[in-house]
Amino acid sequence: MDPQAYDVIVLGGGPAGLTAAIYLARARLSTLVLDTGTTGGQMNLTHEVANYPGVASTTGAQLGQVMRAQAEAFGARVMSQAELGRLALDGLVKSVEVEDEGVFTARAVILAPGGAPRTLGLDSELRFKGRGISYCATCDGDFFTGQDIAVIGGGNSALEEAVSLTKYASSVTILHEFDHFQAHQWAVEEARANPKIRFLLEQTITGFEGEERLTAVTSVHKRTGEAVRVPVTGTFVFIGYVPRTAGLPPSIRLTDRGEIVTDELMRTSVPGVFAAGDARAKRYRQITTAVADGTVAAIQASEHLSGEGTPAKGRPV
Amino acid sequence: MLQTKLDHIQTTKQYQELVESGKKLAVVCGRMGPMCIPVYDVMDNLKSKYPDVTFLDMEFDAPVAAETIRRLPETRSFSGLPFTVYYRGGKVVAATSSIQTKQQVKEILDAKLKD
Numbered sequence: 001m002d003p004q005a006y007d008v009i010v011l012g013g014g015p016a017g018l019t020a021a022i023y024l025a026r027a028r029l030s031t032l033v034l035d036t037g038t039t040g041g042q043m044n045l046t047h048e049v050a051n052y053p054g055v056a057s058t059t060g061a062q063l064g065q066v067m068r069a070q071a072e073a074f075g076a077r078v079m080s081q082a083e084l085g086r087l088a089l090d091g092l093v094k095s096v097e098v099e100d101e102g103v104f105t106a107r108a109v110i111l112a113p114g115g116a117p118r119t120l121g122l123d124s125e126l127r128f129k130g131r132g133i134s135y136c137a138t139c140d141g142d143f144f145t146g147q148d149i150a151v152i153g154g155g156n157s158a159l160e161e162a163v164s165l166t167k168y169a170s171s172v173t174i175l176h177e178f179d180h181f182q183a184h185q186w187a188v189e190e191a192r193a194n195p196k197i198r199f200l201l202e203q204t205i206t207g208f209e210g211e212e213r214l215t216a217v218t219s220v221h222k223r224t225g226e227a228v229r230v231p232v233t234g235t236f237v238f239i240g241y242v243p244r245t246a247g248l249p250p251s252i253r254l255t256d257r258g259e260i261v262t263d264e265l266m267r268t269s270v271p272g273v274f275a276a277g278d279a280r281a282k283r284y285r286q287i288t289t290a291v292a293d294g295t296v297a298a299i300q301a302s303e304h305l306s307g308e309g310t311p312a313k314g315r316p317v
Numbered sequence: 318m319l320q321t322k323l324d325h326i327q328t329t330k331q332y333q334e335l336v337e338s339g340k341k342l343a344v345v346c347g348r349m350g351p352m353c354i355p356v357y358d359v360m361d362n363l364k365s366k367y368p369d370v371t372f373l374d375m376e377f378d379a380p381v382a383a384e385t386i387r388r389l390p391e392t393r394s395f396s397g398l399p400f401t402v403y404y405r406g407g408k409v410v411a412a413t414s415s416i417q418t419k420q421q422v423k424e425i426l427d428a429k430l431k432d
Binding site: 036037038044045046047060061080081083100129130131132133134135136138139140143144212213234 | 348349350351352353354355358359362366393394395396397398413414415416418419420
């Protein structure tokens with residue numbers, strides 16, 4: 001038997017992918033999970049998870065580790081830091097190339113690549129990454145004790161982290177592109193009530209200044225064109241996520257935002273290819289919804305294998 | 318001690334011996350946070366591909382870090398965890414701040430630590 005042939009390949013080792021792997025492997029379907037980074041996905045960026053049913057409190061990284069261990073205990077093979085090459089998903093047998101590992105094949109693939117933090121896309125942003133610009137308040141907040149900092153963004157993460165950063169910073173300026181926030185009302189009220197926080201709305205960020213370290217962020221008011229320069233030594237960027245779908249073949253239908261289009265059974269535009277988790281076009285992105293997606297995708301993949309006439313190796317999930 | 322699969326640098330003496338040995342080293346100095354864990358994972362994954370490089374970690378809040386990596390001129394402007402420092406022949410040859418992808422780490426290893 002070809003050791004590189006599996007019943008199902010799952011691309012992505014976050015909560016959606018690992019849940020799918022748990023279901024598939026428990027059904028004794030040979031399952032390979034490939035993650036291009038560290039398994040756990042965006043859960044790794046979450047310092048505390050307090051709303052996962054049945055788990056009072058844990059870290060995102062710990063929850064990811066437990067999910068991975070569970071999938072592996074049922075027999076799934078999980079590979080992190082996989083460098084993906086060519087994906088061929090259109091035929092009856094799909095193939096995925098992994099550098100230094102060769103080509104893996106399967107008759108069903110579940111796409112669960114998740115999302116990556118959105119960046120501003122400015123050259124100066126890259127220059128000051130780790131030298132004043134950060135994407136993690138819990139990691140780097142204490143570097144800015146007693147300093148003036150900025151937070152870019154207007155959603156829940158931006159406002160909650162801005163409030164959290166007032167533990168360290170002497171002032172926090174929130175710069176947001178719209179004239180209103182996308183966050184929950186309670187998060188907006190909490191930020192507005194904090195005396196250390198001020199707001200600059202309708203801003204387009206134009207750049208970051210400094211020599212070895214950041215010294216200012218610049219922006220322009222979207223309506224008036226007024227140039228703004230905010231002297232800060234730190235800036236935290238929380239402007240949402242982009243789906244990690246850039247490398248997918250054109251036969252996989254995407255929305256104009258790059259999200260994978262599926263039906264309610266997680267089926268994509270290609271037979272035998274399913275999608276689950278944050279990279280899918282959907283309204284709500286939570287760990288629980290990713291887990292639900294992974295479950296449905298796994299069951300559908302299993303039925304796909306049975307329905308093909310190619311007997312799946314295990315019992316139906 | 319950090320919960321990683323890397324060897325740990327726990328004392329200043331150990332750090333000095335490693336650096337003075339002239340060996341090729343990649344040291345990740347961090348905590349167990351969202352930006353650090355992926356870098357430990359990358360280093361663990363690259364061990365077999367770079368067998369002549371010693372991959373280690375160091376706890377950012379431990380005294381050894383305050384006495385060594387956090388005092389390097391190369392990390393003076395850093396404000397993002399982890400601090401990753403590469404050594405060869407007893408000298409710092411590269412240093413990065415904040416999260417790094419596998420590709421970014423490989424580029425440094427290939428440019429600075431490959432014969």
